[in-house]
Amino acid sequence: MKKGITMAASEAILRLESVTKTYQMGDVSVPALVEVSLTIDEGDFVAIMGASGSGKSTLMNILGCLDRPTSGRYFLAGRDVSRLDRDTLAEIRNHTIGFVFQNFNLLARTSALENVELPLVYGGLPTRDRQARAREALARVGLADRVAHHSNQMSGGQQQRVAIARAMVSQPKIILADEPTGNLDSRTSQEIIALLQAQIGAQLPSPEAAII
């Protein structure tokens, strides 16, 4: 990905400045992102499109603080997070970002409720509040009657709903979804996109930005 996307920069929640990510494979360096700059404002709902292998996932991982840029700077809500240590990044992921993966990434042999609770566990919430909020989040994605189901007892669409509930349960400022419908059939995909839009648009208290 080489082109920069710039939006009207009044209240930038995300800002990349010349971010480059180069993978090192032995002697060969694979440039996945080269000098990417972009700004995303609060309340935006942005879609990033590109061919397979164009670096979408690499970009999402950096935006989601799962990975760090090789060079360039990344400002999240005004704070430069491109050189923070892993524990601080973990904290940011926990409080500020909700991530929805293409392959769901739910804990196996673990109930939907516990999967949704997981961010709150690391957020240090007491058990009672945690369960209440996780149930609420599951109800919002239409899985109130599936709280005890394990991931392998649910359809792909249901699993992705659980993942969405998990991404939103800690009321993050940013929702990142990396090809959330990539593993789903087209009908379910539409439902999931609609759900994401509805959730972000209507039901989160302070939807700041969502990127798919």
Add this chain to the structure above:
Amino acid sequence: MNPAQTFRVALRALIRNKMRSFLTALGVIIGVAAVIAMVAIGEGAKARVAESFSSMGSNLLIVMSGSTTRGGAFGGFGSMPTITWDDLKAVQTEVPAVRTATAELRTTVQVQSEDQNWATMVIGTTPEYFEVRSWSLARGSGFTQSDVEGGNKVAILGQTVVDKLFGSYSDPVGQSVRIKNVPFQVIGVLAKKGQSQMGQDNDDTLIIPQTTFQAKIRGGLQKYIQGIIMVSAVSTEDTPKAQTQITDLLRDRHHLQADADNDFSIRNLTELASAMQAGVSTITTLLAAIAAVSLLVGGIGIMNIMLVSVTERTREIGIRMAVGAKSRHILAQFLVEALVLSMAGGLIGVGLGVLAAQRLASAFGWPMQIRLDIVLISVIFSALVGVVFGLYPARKASRLDPIEALRFE
């Protein structure tokens, strides 16, 4: 994430793989059980030694004819006796550190009641015998000095002899037994004593005055004692003193030159008992150390399985990190898992060890002594094993890169 939650997550992960968790803990279980059982049995053996020595009598010294330097410890047997009845009298009266002393002549003969017949150890001795051996009477009375002087045909029976000749519930006092066809009147029954330290039945015996013994059972040498002198010292601390005083006295009485060997030997049973106990302790420590090595091997088993587990659960680790788990959360999770494994192994091992010790103890007929300090040390040690061997896998897990962990197949 608080400790209780960490513990719950760890426990759930272990329960998910019950069989594997059990097999992993098995190394620790066996190690701890072995340590506990070894020490319990060793302590039991020590107690047994102490018990059997104290059943011999309190603060006991044994004086035998013959020198130890010439024929070993039992050199006196078969050779001419050198200790006289006058020597016994001198030991009784002239040695300050001696409380009391007696002689013991013994032989095995057939003893008959009216309708039964039993081969037993007949002991010819003096009235002091019961005091020296701290042996009380269950019924009747012992014999007196006048019985010895008169060569009276009176007998005191051990409980086993009573059982064999008269039956367990009868009172033989006043009845008669025949020893070598000579009728003896039963005047007393000894209290039950149990096994001696050599595994013999102390109660399979019959006691008569030494004069009667020499006259009717086995001809004596008049002047010399064809047996041993048993001495009870004033106190345990005084047994070495009694030993030197008796040595001096007998050397003087036997007119031995300064450079001549003793023509008798003295054994201090209190010292022998503590020497034997020390020996048992050494063996116990050795066995426990070997068992402790197996605990270490158990620790390596935990490390091995934890490493496998970390690899298998790389994705899980990635997911946890993605939603906000910090390094220390992951570290704690795996460390607690290893700790729970090893602690559970340790606790089960303690139970199993106690059970094994009980089984073995009852098989050997030994008392068993569980040492609480060893139990505690074993559990703490197994916890330590868990931490030490769990640390490397846990660190490895906590340092995974979230992206790579998530991409792991």
